[in-house]
Amino acid sequence: MSFRADAQAQLGREKAIEKLITRHLGGDRTCSEERLNDLIDRYGPVVSAYPHWHPIVASSSETKTERPPFPITLPGHDAGYEGLDHTIYLRNGFITCPYGGEDRIIESVEALDDSHVASIRAERIDFPLYMPNATPVLVECEWHCVMEADGTIPKSVAVPLLLEMEVPHWRTSKVAETWETMRPYILGEPRGARSSLFVNQETGQVLKDVWNTLIYTGMFGPIYVG
Numbered sequence: 243m244s245f246r247a248d249a250q251a252q253l254g255r256e257k258a259i260e261k262l263i264t265r266h267l268g269g270d271r272t273c274s275e276e277r278l279n280d281l282i283d284r285y286g287p288v289v290s291a292y293p294h295w296h297p298i299v300a301s302s303s304e305t306k307t308e309r310p311p312f313p314i315t316l317p318g319h320d321a322g323y324e325g326l327d328h329t330i331y332l333r334n335g336f337i338t339c340p341y342g343g344e345d346r347i348i349e350s351v352e353a354l355d356d357s358h359v360a361s362i363r364a365e366r367i368d369f370p371l372y373m374p375n376a377t378p379v380l381v382e383c384e385w386h387c388v389m390e391a392d393g394t395i396p397k398s399v400a401v402p403l404l405l406e407m408e409v410p411h412w413r414t415s416k417v418a419e420t421w422e423t424m425r426p427y428i429l430g431e432p433r434g435a436r437s438s439l440f441v442n443q444e445t446g447q448v449l450k451d452v453w454n455t456l457i458y459t460g461m462f463g464p465i466y467v468g
Contacts, residue, residue: 245434247287254288254432254439255279258330262339262371262378269370277369278337285335285382287439291315291431292331295403296395296440297360298383313427317381324350328372333393333439335382339372347379359399360385390442397445401452404428408453411462418462421453428453 263275282288292299294313299321317323317336325346329338338347344366351364360383367378390396421428428449429438436446457465 245432245437247437247439250432250439251287254290255282255286258282258288261328261330262337264372266373267370268374274369274371278371281337281367281380282332285332285380287333289331289333289430289432289439291426292317293400293404293430293438293440294427295400295407296383296430297357297362297403298336298381300403300407301354301357301362315427315430322350322354323347323381328376334385335380337367337371337378337380339376339378341373341375342377344377344379347381351381359387359403390445392442394442394445395440397441397448400441400445400449404449404452408456409461415462417464417466418457418460419466420457421450423466424453425450 259275259278262278263271267274292315294300294315298317299314301322314321316331317326317329317338325340325343326338327340329336340347348364348366351362354362356362362381362383364379364381367380369378370376371378385395385399387396387399425435426433429436429446430440432439434446436450437443438446441449456462
């Protein structure tokens with residue numbers, strides 16, 4: 243089945259609403275749902291995992307321990323965030339709803355380094371989500387460049403971010419992973435063969451071509467097929 247971005251975006255929206263607009267929420271659930279939809283319209287669509295080069299998961303922090311030797315595709319401690327709970331992920335940010343401790347989240351975001359292409363910001367959400375005693379926070383990826391007309395990340399940004407993430411591994415890598423193995427980490431989720439809710443077909447094809455060029459140089463070692 244071919245990848246249908248519109249259908250995946252709608253499915254993600256429905257799951258996000260189901261998760262955060264619960265029957266226990268109380269108050270004006272209709273108002274909360276409308277405002278949640280506004281945030282999804284602005285920062286979405288809803289996604290299930292980020293490309294490992296996306297600033298949301300690739301920004302560095304002075305207080306963060308050394309990055310693990312595997313691709314990070316979700317915000318959490320390994321990506322420099324503290325205190326996240328009951329979270330939905332968006333193409334250009336995420337919403338998390340812990341039971342208190344929102345200051346801990348905001349402080350961890352403030353400790354992240356800005357890149358030349360994006361800044362990560364956090365702010366409290368002023369309407370209830372998930373549970374009445376939850377304290378929702380919006381974390382935003384503010385891009386410093388123009389996105390494609392369809393809202394996806396352009397190849398002029400995606401390619402150098404991928405190279406910045408992967409090229410340094412040539413010093414320690416023992417084997418090169420194929421595109422089939424790496425495409426969930428390079429395209430994000432949900433995704434098709436060469437596109438996702440983060441990158442369109444044109445950008446996805448360029449990322450595939452760049453990745454294959456890298457591994458066939460032998461810089462990462464012999465190509466592993468397992």
